[in-house]
Amino acid sequence: MARPREFDMDAAVDGAMQIFWRLGYAATNLPELLSAMGLSRGSFYKAFGDKHSAYLAALDHYDRNCIGAAVRLLGDRSRGDGAARIVQLFEQTGCGEGVAPRGCFVCNAMVELGPHDRTVAAKTAAMSSRLDAAIYDALGDIDDLKHDDTASRHRKAAIITRLYLGAQAMSKTGDKDADWKNLLGELLDCEIA
Amino acid sequence: MARPREFDMDAAVDGAMQIFWRLGYAATNLPELLSAMGLSRGSFYKAFGDKHSAYLAALDHYDRNCIGAAVRLLGDRSRGDGAARIVQLFEQTGCGEGVAPRGCFVCNAMVELGPHDRTVAAKTAAMSSRLDAAIYDALGDIDDLKHDDTASRHRKAAIITRLYLGAQAMSKTGDKDADWKNLLGELLDCEIA
DNA sequence: ATAATTAGGAACCAATTGGTACAAAACAAA
DNA sequence: TTTGTTTTGTACCAATTGGTTCCTAATTAT
Numbered sequence: 310m311a312r313p314r315e316f317d318m319d320a321a322v323d324g325a326m327q328i329f330w331r332l333g334y335a336a337t338n339l340p341e342l343l344s345a346m347g348l349s350r351g352s353f354y355k356a357f358g359d360k361h362s363a364y365l366a367a368l369d370h371y372d373r374n375c376i377g378a379a380v381r382l383l384g385d386r387s388r389g390d391g392a393a394r395i396v397q398l399f400e401q402t403g404c405g406e407g408v409a410p411r412g413c414f415v416c417n418a419m420v421e422l423g424p425h426d427r428t429v430a431a432k433t434a435a436m437s438s439r440l441d442a443a444i445y446d447a448l449g450d451i452d453d454l455k456h457d458d459t460a461s462r463h464r465k466a467a468i469i470t471r472l473y474l475g476a477q478a479m480s481k482t483g484d485k486d487a488d489w490k491n492l493l494g495e496l497l498d499c500e501i502a
Numbered sequence: 503m504a505r506p507r508e509f510d511m512d513a514a515v516d517g518a519m520q521i522f523w524r525l526g527y528a529a530t531n532l533p534e535l536l537s538a539m540g541l542s543r544g545s546f547y548k549a550f551g552d553k554h555s556a557y558l559a560a561l562d563h564y565d566r567n568c569i570g571a572a573v574r575l576l577g578d579r580s581r582g583d584g585a586a587r588i589v590q591l592f593e594q595t596g597c598g599e600g601v602a603p604r605g606c607f608v609c610n611a612m613v614e615l616g617p618h619d620r621t622v623a624a625k626t627a628a629m630s631s632r633l634d635a636a637i638y639d640a641l642g643d644i645d646d647l648k649h650d651d652t653a654s655r656h657r658k659a660a661i662i663t664r665l666y667l668g669a670q671a672m673s674k675t676g677d678k679d680a681d682w683k684n685l686l687g688e689l690l691d692c693e694i695a
Numbered sequence: 696a697t698a699a700t701t702a703g704g705a706a707c708c709a710a711t712t713g714g715t716a717c718a719a720a721a722c723a724a725a
Numbered sequence: 726t727t728t729g730t731t732t733t734g735t736a737c738c739a740a741t742t743g744g745t746t747c748c749t750a751a752t753t754a755t
Contacts, residue, residue: 359714464681468688487660
């Protein structure tokens with residue numbers, strides 16, 4: 310028995326994600342944030358409490374959407390074998406010839422706030438673990454993979470997860486000439502279709 | 503024919519590097535920066551002009567000292583073969599059991615300012631290239647390295663550079679249980695002494 | 696000595712920061 | 726329609742932001 314909210318919650322959080330992703334936490338000020346979310350101060354503080362909580366909501370939104378899409382891609386057997394899917398992950402997200410080098414929000418968040426914010430550290434660690442697990446699974450779907458015991462596969466997944474985050478960082482300086490197909494093929498010691 | 507400056511320029515820049523490294527650019531305010539540099543507003547603005555220029559000076563300082571040390575380590579034949587030196591790079595800088603997970607200033611800088619600051623983008627890209635070149639050279643100093651044509655070695659160096667930056671990012675969430683010796687041994691497909 | 700020049704430091708500045716107060720408006724239940 | 730509850734937007738706030746001014750102190754060349 311009250312007035313319903315007028316704005317679309319998901320759209321607002323998505324707007325917050327976009328600008329935090331692009332500018333970072335500290336460099337995003339309230340006016341810009343409100344504009345990106347499409348709401349006024351009143352609605353914002355009523356719904357989110359403060360800037361930091363909005364940032365956390367944006368991180369969760371990224372987890373649900375972007376990390377979710379990456380995990381889905383890595384597990385989609387209609388897109389080729391595991392190695393091919395991993396290559397697609399690298400080519401699609403940021404590293405490719407896409408316009409704006411916005412990198413990966415998880416990488417941004419862990420670098421900017423990880424050491425000073427336990428909540429952000431935990432959330433970003435969980436997201437990179439999710440990615441790592443999906444990569445591990447994809448590695449199990451490669452036919453001619455050598456040395457494929459469990460420990461070795463875990464190590465390979467750990468390498469690729471860090472390689473992914475490192476590539477996301479480097480993409481921000483304009484780096485985009487990496488030949489991911491051959492790079493990953495060499496790493497995995499296998500031919501990629 | 504003028505009053506000489508009282509403070510030690512190099513010590514001041516080093517202080518700036520420390521706090522920018524720890525807090526990032528936007529999150530470091532003038533009072534904290536001045537305190538870390540050990541100088542007053544007057545001296546600061548006289549010597550550096552503004553906050554941004556001090557940040558650039560801190561980046562150059564990092565290049566000279568920290569990247570320089572890494573390059574020296576990678577080229578020091580008294581520390582084992584190339585593979586062993588690369589492992590030491592990972593174990594020494596941040597990823598090891600060192601206390602504060604401050605990661606790598608280059609990684610911080612490219613992630614925070616890369617897309618919005620051409621100068622920072624250029625400087626960080628140059629530093630990662632320097633690292634990449636040193637890694638490439640170290641790869642040439644491994645005896646039982648397989649598939650060692652030039653192109654393959656370049657690809658391996660590119661992988662390791664990105665792996666390094668990614669590990670630096672992840673270290674900020676408290677991640678520090680990576681077994682770099684076996685991880686890199688697997689990647690390089692060789693035994694590490 | 697003294698003139699010229701520069702370092703140092705405190706007071707000061709406008710603009711911006713994230714956040715709050717509050718009144719008007721919009722709804723649901725009665 | 727009335728009542729109770731919640732959203733919304735504006736006006737407002739103290740504190741902080743990066744940066745400037747300006748006077749004094751220190752030094753060297755003459």
